[in-house]
Amino acid sequence: MKEFFIEGLQQFFNYSGFANCEWGNLIMIVVGLIFITLAITKEYEPMLLIPIGFGIILGNIPFTDGLQVGVYENGSVLNYLYFGVLKGVYPPLIFLGIGAMTDFSALISNPKLILIGAAAQCGIFAAYAASLALGFTPMEAGAIGIIGGADGPTAIFISSKLAPSLMGAIAISAYSYMALVPVIQPPIMRLLTTPKERLIRMRPPRAVSHREKVMFPLLCILLTAFLVPTGLPLLGMLFFGNLLKESSVTKRLANTASNALIDIVTILIGLTVGCSTQASTFLKVESILIFVLGAFSFVIATACGVLFVKLFNLFLKEGNKINPLIGNSGVSAVPDSARVSNVEGLKYDKTNFLLMHAMGPNVAGVIGSAVAAGILLSFLY
Amino acid sequence: MNIKYRILALCIVLLGSVSLFGQQVTDLRLNEMLVVNDSNYVDEYGRHVPWIEIFNTSYNQVNIAGCYLTDDTTGLSVGDASRWYRIPTTDPTTWIPQRSSKVFFLDNSPLYGTYHTNIDPNTSANHYVALINSNGKTLIDIFVYPEALLTSAQSYGCYDDGINTKVENGKKVKNMGMLPYATPGSVNKVQVGATKSEHLQKSDPHGIGLAVISISVVFAALIMIFLMLKIFGYTATRKDRKAKKEQAADVPAATANVPANEVGPTGEELAAITLALHLFFNSQHDEESEIITIDMPSKHYSPWSQKNLVMKKVVRRR
Structure with missing residues (x-):
């Protein structure tokens, strides 16, 4: 009886997390707690960092294999939820919600701002070249490069296709840098602009008609999808969501897409991406390199956006010039990078509100990063 | 009467299950064959013997047990299966997963195991192998191979797995031929380079x-x-x-000469006037809310935090 009792306890202990715990799990749990703390105390992207942080904790609770509880174990609940990430189901649904939330008026009224969104995609390809130089395969390099697009769903979508083994590190890196946009971008913006340039006042945007708003998603999907069909899942859903919003006859659908649906998918994607960072698969030298390359691509993307505006201004008449402080908004971290432009602009002129102007390149960045993702897929997949 | 209905229902269920099984088995195709096996696939006895591959074209797993393999379809119309090789029904490995294949050895050694048939293409009078349903009457697939296969070191089969014909220029043509690589148990269309x-x-x-x-x-x-x-x-x-x-x-003409800034208020001026009017009309109020409090209302209202709702009420005696 005594032996049975001791054996039973021993068996129970062997099944517990304490017996299976490794240093890696503890480190990752601390990382998860830091994410949650940053989200609550600093309010850095709480909608993303809280699910991801909690997911990291869940994914790193040690357990015995075969219990069908881990995210990588076939048949477990987390594995079923992770299917949406692995097969690229969630990112297009998030794009549907983004489309239903985004107002493209700023872009329609001042179309030249769209080119800033294109320039900021240089970060993706600079990181791609840097990753190749560091010894990653072209497919892995493509997946790492997309971090520079500053678009979490796109990064997950591309890495699920090109480098599923690196998806956890790529997604965490992309979302972390998106949360750190207010920290990373301002020094680069200040470094690359003169005090005079920061004071440039832009012409107020014109009013945009309902017809223009309805035609925009239809024509955009036709133009971009014909050019890059591989970007169809992301671009299609983005513009479909926008059509739901702008058509003004599908308010209920637009409302669901921009509220309930995107919230549900954000919860699932954040939690399962966090879970996928099990210490055994995440704590590797590659993950550190991915974080370094992610930061590099963010810096290049921001710098390219700002420098492109300065170059563009050389060809624009006085009165039509663009404030280079909105150049950073070309990365598609909506609306954080546009907010950074506005905050920086107000530091030098308290009446110069750049938010509406910065939203133009910001949403152009969403389109640009989806197009860039499509190109990478067509070359590498 | 009631028993009759029950028997009828049972018959329908049995018939349905048989037809369902048949329907799944019909998704099988004879996919690839190699006769001159000098250095290719080895059986469990370490021998290089001729083999044929059966491919499951469906997206469900299919049990091939009970089906027949033969190089002589005589007796098909009457269901005479006496000379055919029957795949054992007792072997659990006869399930073929979706879009996968199983290899059967054509070594005329049916006693060697489930996957060893009584067929030997080198001595066979016919140049085909047929797969017949367990009822002995339905031909699932017939794999006709050229005589050249008997002397060639290459395998013969479908270019695309399970697809033995295709449509070209509106005509149905054969999608089979000598394959560059023998691929027993795996896809025929291998990526080269x-x-x-x-x-x-x-x-x-x-x-x-x-x-x-x-x-x-x-x-x-x-x-x-x-x-x-x-x-x-x-x-x-x-x-x-x-x-x-x-x-x-x-x-x-008179007003046309007036400077633009004197024609009317600018946008900013209009905005300032509108704001002033808005402030003026909204700041006037005669009635106060009459609520005096020093406590901020709870930010996170929830019925769970309401004492009167969660506490057990004391029963009053009257």
Whole structure:
């Protein structure tokens, strides 16, 4: 009886997390707690960092294999939820919600701002070249490069296709840098602009008609999808969501897409991406390199956006010039990078509100990063 | 009467299950065959013997047990299976997963195991192998091979797994032939040479080419949208411009000479006036809320935090 009792306890202990715990799990749990703390105390992207942080904790609770509880174990609940990430189901649904939330008026009224969104995609390809130089395969390099697009769903979508083994590190890196946009971008913006340039006042945007708003998603999907069909899942859903919003006859659908649906998918994607960072698969030298390359691509993307505006201004008449402080908004971290432009602009002129102007390149960045993702897929997949 | 209905229902269920099984088995195809096996697939006895591959074209797993393999279909119409090789029904490994295959040895040694048949293509009078359903009457697939296969070191089979015919120029043609690689138990269409990614790594080791092309395509896509929006803007504001022109033409000569800033209030002035009016009308109030409190209402209201709702009420005696 005594032996049975001791054996039973021993068996129970062997099944517990304490017996299976490794240093890696503890480190990752601390990382998860830091994410949650940053989200609550600093309010850095709480909608993303809280699910991801909690997911990291869940994914790193040690357990015995075969219990069908881990995210990588076939048949477990987390594995079923992770299917949406692995097969690229969630990112297009998030794009549907983004489309239903985004107002493209700023872009329609001042179309030249769209080119800033294109320039900021240089970060993706600079990181791609840097990753190749560091010894990653072209497919892995493509997946790492997309971090520079500053678009979490796109990064997950591309890495699920090109480098599923690196998806956890790529997604965490992309979302972390998106949360750190207010920290990373301002020094680069200040470094690359003169005090005079920061004071440039832009012409107020014109009013945009309902017809223009309805035609925009239809024509955009036709133009971009014909050019890059591989970007169809992301671009299609983005513009479909926008059509739901702008058509003004599908308010209920637009409302669901921009509220309930995107919230549900954000919860699932954040939690399962966090879970996928099990210490055994995440704590590797590659993950550190991915974080370094992610930061590099963010810096290049921001710098390219700002420098492109300065170059563009050389060809624009006085009165039509663009404030280079909105150049950073070309990365598609909506609306954080546009907010950074506005905050920086107000530091030098308290009446110069750049938010509406910065939203133009910001949403152009969403389109640009989806197009860039499509190109990478067509070359590498 | 009731029993009759029950028997009828049972018969329908049995019939349905049989037809369902048949329907699944019909998804099987004889996919690839090799006769001169000098250095290819080895059986569990270490022998190089001829083999044939059966491919499951469906997206469900199929049990091949009970089906027949033969090189002589005589007796098919009457269901005479006495000379055919029957795949054992007692072996659990006879399930073929979706889009997968099983290899059977054509070594005329049916006693060697489930996957060893009584067929030997080297001594067979017919140049075909047939797969017949467990009822002994339904031909699932027939694999006709050329005589050249008996002397060739190459295998013969479908170019695309499970697809033995295709339509070309409106005509149905054979999709079979000598295959460059013998692939027992795996897909026939093997990828030879470098993948897209490997090819790219060779031709563009530093990624500069891809970066330049990609940036150009991104710019091209967004320039197209830019041009489209420009045209949009032009057509959308055409009416406004027309109206402005007409308005300008109607303005008397005397007022036309007045400087623009004296014609009327500017947008900013109008905004300031509107704001002032808004503040004026909204700041006037005669009635106070009459609520005096020093406690802020709870931010996180929830019925769970309401004492009167969660506490057990004391029963009062009357």
